[in-house]
Amino acid sequence: MNIHEYQAKDILRAQGVPIPPGEVATTPDQAEAIARTFNTAVVVKAQVHAGGRGKAGGVKLAKDPAEAKAVAAKILGMQIKGLTVHKVLVTPAEDIASEAYVGVILDRASKAPVFMVSRAGGIDIEEVAAKTPEKITKRRVDTRYGLQSFQAMELGFALYDDLKQARAAASIMQKLYAAFMSSGASLAEINPLVTTPNGDVVALDAKMVIDDNELDRRPEIAALRDDSGEAPSEVAARNANLTFIKLDGDVGCVVNGAGLAMATMDLVKYYGGHPANFLDIGGSSNPEKVVNALRIITADPNVKAILFNIFGGITRTDDVANGIVTATKANPLKVPIVIRLTGTNEDIAVKILKANGFSASADMDEAVKHAVALAKGGKAA
């Protein structure tokens, strides 16, 4: 789960990371009022779950409250990577002497959190890693012992030659690590970490990504979810306990299991079609999930054909068949459907489907080809 910059800053501030003040506005008038309280030039920053906000024009300097209102009016409602901006953070503009990068990620290869720091801050760290990896210092943290003081100091000296600044940075690393662990994060980033002209070390931006598996035991973090920028179909799917990702093709896919769901999308592409979505109904048998899945898929006007691909292991294919029948009785389909199912209770499932006017195939490749042809306007079988 992504959280906003202002939320990540609140978490880091609570751990004691030095961060300039800031307030969130949802209207231009609010932005103006906040800017007035700071009585200095401010930065107005789009709060949206996308990178590259600056390049997209979502971060602007304003020298006075009137200008803050004007730029907020431009940024609010703007689209950044397909997401609508509903909130801006208004924060005093800082004078910057140097910019550095500090991040901690849950690294799958080292099976541990890994700190990455670089004096080349303020820019895309992936670019730095690809072009000049020698400019990045990494330290792996054993979570059984935590970030040790010597490690934090090594990271501090990797950023600053000045002892006072290295110590300040080391202290920030410790606090960042504490925030990372206590939030159940998979990424926590300060970019840039800056020095001011009088030598202070301050975090100007913050980003955190939370491991979805942590949310059940961290309700205070789960409460930070803001799905206003997400596709409504994805929000509806999550609320129905389905894993759904919208794509821009025209073959709606309903599959059990993530690997098979990806392989089904790939096969649609292989046979010249375009998948409209990723949708995993999961391993459990539950007709209700099928009903919800069909509701979400048929709401997409791009979908020209629906493809079910079910391999019944734990999932009972008769449950899926019942779900299809129930859903289509309540809301008759306007687009053709191709059903492939095999495995547990396949015979019963086929009987149920036939009795209700559906045909079913046991072969994955045949079903995918058929669905692709139907989406292109071919005849229903």
Added chain:
Amino acid sequence: MSIFIDNSTTVIVQGITGRDGSFHAKQMLEYGTRVVGGVTPGKGGQTFEKTVPIFNTMRDAVVATGANTSVVYVPPMYAADAIMEAADAGIKFIVAITEGVPVLDMTRVYPFVQEKGARLLGPNCPGLITPGQCKVGIIPGRICAPGDVGVVSRSGTLTYEIVYQLTRAGLGQSTCVGIGGDPINGTNFIDCLAAFEKDPHTKAVALMGEIGGTDEQQAAEFVKQHMTKPVVGFIAGQTAPPGRRMGHAGAIISGSSGTAAEKLAAFEAAGMGVAKRPIDFVDLIRARLK
């Protein structure tokens, strides 16, 4: 022969009275797996299906039964503790089926299990099966057949799909292993490839990877350097958009890394067979067994 499990494997089911644990414990018993005990705190002294003794703790279970393997069905927030409990009790092979284990928990569990000299498979995996001998986990037994193809995969139902197609084509399996879809797991592709290379009854290996991470690239490098047996690979998620978690926690393209294209290129560079569709495994494996 086989890898990791065979008819001498003795299994304790952790969470044997839960919904998933009880269902799959029965399935394992029906398949012929030697389920010698179960653990549910507070139900020690009772029996499961009138034959399997239940214990309060893994230590009690191991002392009483001498089991060498356990399978974990406990809920995600307690799974880390259950895995460590098994390792601490002396279990040498721990199969964690549970999906949704916080990844930070695994950063503690993995080194703990290693220091105990145990192997962990999973979490978030379907387990494994040596057809005709033993299954530990949830892979449906009826889709498998004994034979000489080793199968290793990051997925569940996709594995079933491909194993089923192999079986229908007369290509039986030595062992089918699901390593799971989480970013940090106990056993990776290389561990399984090394075991298949050593197993005299495995003649070829089918490997099913997916987007995210670099496990497949490392597997390809291992194949190139150390494998004498043919390996055929597949990558799910060629049409997945970057930055989105495709169901599995680990199935995500981060920036430009972890794409299907780079993994497929690594397979080709290692001289592996590359299955473009699941069904392609049949012909590619058959050609390499001749």
